Amino acid sequence: MHQKNFVICDQEADYARNLMQMIGGRKELGFQMHMFQKLEPLKKFAEQKPIQILLIGEEYSQEERLEIPAAERFVLVKAEGRYLADEEKELYKYQSVDQILTKVLELSVDKERAVAKTLRKTRGSLIGVYSPIHRIGKTKYALELGKELAEKGPVLYLNLEEYAGGEHYFSKEQEQNLGDLLYYSKQETGNLGLRISMMTGQIGNMDYIRPIPVVQDLQAVTAEEWMQLFEQIVEKSIYEVLILDLGDSVNGLFSILEKCDSVHTLSIEEPAAKAKLQQYTENLLRTGHEKILEHTVQKVVRSRNGGTVI
Known part of the structure; x- marks a missing residue:
């Protein structure tokens, strides 16, 4: 042929x-x-x-x-x-x-x-940002990606890390956080989009909801509850892109990564980091989550004057 x-x-x-x-x-x-x-x-x-x-x-x-x-x-x-x-x-x-x-x-x-070859399409785009390597500027990268995309259309950023950085990244003006949004999501009252608009802060043109402040509360959220929330945001809000800044403590991590339309995985050119990335890849293959690799975009970062450079 x-x-x-x-x-x-x-x-x-x-x-x-x-x-x-x-x-x-x-x-x-x-x-x-x-x-x-x-x-x-x-x-x-x-x-x-x-x-x-x-x-x-x-x-x-x-x-x-x-x-x-x-x-x-x-x-x-x-x-x-x-x-x-x-x-x-x-x-x-x-x-x-x-x-x-x-x-x-x-x-x-x-x-x-x-x-x-026709495949299922989704209405909104779900972008995951995750790395098995810590302290390489993942949250900064996710925020910059969100701000860039928000110049073109509505974007919502959610941080699902155990220690998200609090007021260093997110204003304390918003009293409610992601835990409150999960509560409203489970009520299924049909006005989640309105609830979100009342809870968001802004970084540039990008909207965000304050992270869950207590690690134990984050770990108590089930994978099914996360999936339900993401689906409702896609279906009942104005956002064209939902960015998930993911940590290791979130339940159903691999299932969430699998649901994402694309996953941005950060790494650095160091032997230990490469070994961690290799172990992460092997875990995906061993647990039947190799589909994640099909929509993974690997980003190599390097440090410059205390900052992160993609």
């Missing part, structure tokens, strides 16, 4: 590499995968080989994007509703590989394969 050239061009190298590997692993689709970050090498490639499917980041200008010939052109966006050219199709960046493939196949010329 003649392989189709599937090209990903994005300035986030880790994201593009992960997406390329996941799609490339679907051998039955018959794609020949290629990845670029700069446009000049991509232009030279396009002069030599036809591009059937192009996924290109919105960071490149529309004029630059249209210079790349492709049968099907998708623009990776961080929020929906972008102004695109007629020959461009919008593709939300931070969703699972399955969801990305579904939309690509549905909107591409290969319609008959799209039907066979």
Whole structure:
């Protein structure tokens, strides 16, 4: 079978590499995968080989994007509703590989394969941020990601760590916290969206709800209660993106990560950190949660002047 050239061009190298590997692993689709970050090498490639499917980041200008010939052109966006050219199709960046493939196949010329590969879509996007390696700036990363996405659409940030940092990150002006929201969620009164709007604080354009302050209270929440809460937020609130900053003490951690559309996993270039990440990966495989790896985006961080650099 003649392989189709599937090209990903994005300035986030880790994201593009992960997406390329996941799609490339679907051998039955018959794609020949290629990845670029700069446009000049991509232009030279396009002069030599036809591009059937192009996924290109919105960071490149529309004029630059249209210079790349492709049968099907998708623009990776961080929020929906972008102004695109007629020959461009919008593709939300931070969703699972399955969801990305579904939309690509549905909107591409290969319609008959799209039907066979149709997968479930969710209304909102659930992004998990987790690392088995501690003290590497995970919460700072999650907050920065949320603020960036909130420039494009409504985002809610929830911290599910045992020690979230309290007033260092979150204002004390909001009296209610995530524990109160869980209580309202279990009442099933139908006005959870209104409750959330009355409880949130803001960091930039991003909304957040104060974390549960007592570790034992956090550990008492069941996996089922977390799942019910996330589902209700997606269904009954205005938020396009729900970011979960996850710690090791949350019940049902692997189940939550599995439910996420994408999981951002941070690591550092140190032997001990690499060993922890390897053990975490092995645990996922041994416990039957290998699906998490399919929508994991690994981020390598480094320290600079006391801060965290992605």
